[in-house]
Amino acid sequence: MRFALIDGVKVEASKGAKGFCQSCGAEMIAKCGDFKINHWAHKRKYQCDTWWETETEWHRKWKGNYPIEWQEVIQFDSDTNEKHIADIQTKKGLVIEFQHSRLNPEERRKREGFYKNMVWVVDGTRLKRDFPRFFKEWKSNGISEVRRTDKSGIFEVWFPEFCFPEAWLKSSVPVIFDFLGDGTLEDPESMRNSLYCLFPQIGKYASVAEFSRKAFLNATTNGNWTLRVQKFLNHLIEQNKIRVQKERLELERHYALNRYEFNQRLLGRKYTGGKRRL
Ligand SMILES: [Zn+2]
Structure with missing residues (x-):
């Protein structure tokens, strides 16, 4: 973690510092090395927040x-x-x-x-x-x-x-x-x-x-x-x-057209795309 509490104040890790976890209250030690960024770790090696x-x-x-x-x-x-x-x-x-x-x-x-x-x-x-x-x-x-x-x-x-x-x-x-x-x-x-x-x-x-x-x-x-x-x-x-809504209307129109064609076929007439032949 970036912060631990020292005397109730959020403090960043610095070499040798000791503090307390904001979440569980356990003792924290500052880790300041060359490889990882400076941070606080629980003294007992566990992480209170999984x-x-x-x-x-x-x-x-x-x-x-x-x-x-x-x-x-x-x-x-x-x-x-x-x-x-x-x-x-x-x-x-x-x-x-x-x-x-x-x-x-x-x-x-x-x-x-x-x-x-x-x-x-x-x-x-x-x-x-x-x-x-x-x-x-x-x-x-x-x-x-x-x-x-x-x-x-x-x-x-x-x-x-x-x-x-x-x-x-x-x-x-x-x-x-x-x-x-x-x-x-x-x-x-x-x-x-x-x-x-x-x-x-x-x-x-x-x-x-x-x-x-x-x-x-x-x-x-x-x-x-x-x-x-x-x-x-x-x-x-x-x-x-x-x-x-638009899609539903289109679908309904499509079905209505199909129904019309189907009925026309039943009547023995050919569907002409909506135009009546005179
Ligand atoms: Zn903790």
């Missing part, structure tokens, strides 16, 4: 964008007595989790159920092929069928499984893919500076928004994020209703 993952530079950079009070915040569910440490919890209660390691869908669902008002930020460079695959699909409009919409920066993606890692496709909260990584991947069009947000799927295709890091940091810091996401999801629900 959801906690070993932090990378990537985690630290992201967390560092927010005030210290918002970093590593204990979340407690009094119904189940469950306790976890959120990477970020904003003043408005939004939880932001930065996920580098693979997470299976079952685990992902559990965490979404626990945090509820949350957004994932996923390290999109964990596997070497993730970004090249995304890049190819996004630019070539290949099998995933990425289409622009009339809203700037919003895309519809008919087969998101060809763009994004499968474990994140059925998420019930927005998932943001960060493809920047450590800067070693080729990026001819500096696409990796943007973030790509996959929204919970409503209807037949997935919706993806492309925005800048700054826009994301602003929206999550000033508290507008949750409302804007809700508004956008409502818009998608409305649009989907209209689409379903």
Whole structure:
């Protein structure tokens, strides 16, 4: 962890320091070496939060964008007595989790159920092929069928499984893919500076928004994020209703036409495409 408590204050690890775990209260010792980033570890080698993952530079950079009070915040569910440490919890209660390691869908669902008002930020460079695959699909409009919409920066993606890692496709909260990584991947069009947000799927295709890091940091810091996401999801629900209605009408028309043809055949007449022969 980045922080432990010394005299009740959140403090970063420094050589030789001792503190206490914010979550379980156990003794923590500072680990400051050459290989791993400075962090706190429980003195008795156990991890009180099984959801906690070993932090990378990537985690630290992201967390560092927010005030210290918002970093590593204990979340407690009094119904189940469950306790976890959120990477970020904003003043408005939004939880932001930065996920580098693979997470299976079952685990992902559990965490979404626990945090509820949350957004994932996923390290999109964990596997070497993730970004090249995304890049190819996004630019070539290949099998995933990425289409622009009339809203700037919003895309519809008919087969998101060809763009994004499968474990994140059925998420019930927005998932943001960060493809920047450590800067070693080729990026001819500096696409990796943007973030790509996959929204919970409503209807037949997935919706993806492309925005800048700054826009994301602003929206999550000033508290507008949750409302804007809700508004956008409502818009998608409305649009989907209209689409379903249209499809139903078309289907009904199609059946009506077929019925007409069928009746005409019964009467021994040939269907002439709706035009009466005189
Ligand atoms: Zn602990």
